[in-house]
Amino acid sequence: MAQFQDVSKQSGLHPKPPGLVLQYGTAGFRTNAKLLDHIMFRMGLLATLRSKKTKATIGVMVTASHNPEEDNGVKLVDPMGEMVTPTWEGYATQLANAEQEDLLAALKDIIEEEAINMSQEADVFVGKDTRSSSASLSKAVLDGVSALGGRNKDYGLVTTPQLHYMVCCQNTQGKYGEATVEGYYKKLCQAFIQLTKNASNCTDDQKHLSVDGANGIGALKVREMESYLKKELHISLFNDGSAGKLNHQCGADFVKVQQNPPTGINSGERCCSFDGDADRIVYYYTDSEGQFHLLDGDKVATLISTFLKELLTQAGIDLEIAVVQTAYANGSSTNYLEDTMKVIVRCAKTGVKHLHHAAQEFDIGVYFEANGHGTVLFSKAAEEKIRQLAEDSIADDERKRAALLLQDTINVINQTVGDAISDMLLIEAILAIRGMTIQQWDAIYKDLPNRQLKVKVLVHSLL
């Protein structure tokens, strides 16, 4: 077949180093960028097959997230913007490790196994982070897509969550939003402005946030977004990529692991750090005695779930809300959520896909890993209930106001995957609405030395 001739020809331009074996890990392939050209080409092929199989647009993001600049990697995005399914992760590993002469056979195995109709059209969205290797590696993905006759849309430099968002918008025919970066900024920022409109006790000082962009794509995108915020949030951007190296002495992983502010940040009142592809966020501040305080994913989940629970009560809407954590969560956050907030808490395996699926089982699922990956999922039924009340002309003012705030919360959140930018906007809105300082947020519960962690990890590893 002509299609396979193209694959044979093109794959010769992206040869696999003989004997090299790589695994599709927690969030895709990841290693030194020099070893990834053939992987990218092959993931272009696989995404095209996945698109034919699902009859939907698939995403391919070239990034190694919080890893050093020299590394790179690839994440595959399924039709609703979620991570690709485990079966297809297996195919990704098979295809990645087939020796050059076995590539066509490996491809045909997948086609046969999944009964893929090769005459079906295919569409693949491609994005990349700011690494110097990302340009040629994303070109290799595009070569893979065209070798199997797929169409592509190259979004160029975008954050990982932005690419997930585009895929979801495309596959919901625009119902989730417009599949452009402008559409993304407009949707999120309009919801943020709506949310904070009535935050009367918010002073100008409280509107100020220092953002560490990890010298990566998140920094570029925050800059792009600023004009859409209409000065409702004043951002001082540090580590914007103009001087420092990606993820070096900065970014969410550095801050979390070192328990220190990143280089370059003037650790003002309220700071946050993104990681290299902007799908994680952590907050922090330094107190008057020079003591550093980290507010990680556990604290974020508590802030958001408390806010949502109160709004549900005010709105008089009966919806089940749960928080999904991993075994790395601080035990005191779990205790606070269960005992004080009376919120359901579930523990999932590390990796966004596991938390995401666990969160989908509830009307409202708030999921966060301690390292700062997370978002909120609303079921269709929950969204509908909230929408109905927000439009109900006989509801009293307080109930209606709560429903409207819930509706804006739905719009400010990127429900496809953890998103540093959208999480930041939601957190900033909650703090503004409550007139809450970062110190007050930090004091919601007190972190205890994480004595429960070892037990939880042990139990978890036995499951």
Ligand SMILES: CC(=O)N[C@H]1[C@@H](OP(=O)(O)O)O[C@H](CO)[C@@H](O)[C@@H]1O
């Ligand atoms: C999308 C995804 O699954 N990301 C994973 C992955 O993070 P990255 O920021 O994508 O490198 O590795 C983390 C550590 O294992 C894990 O906590 C997280 O869930």
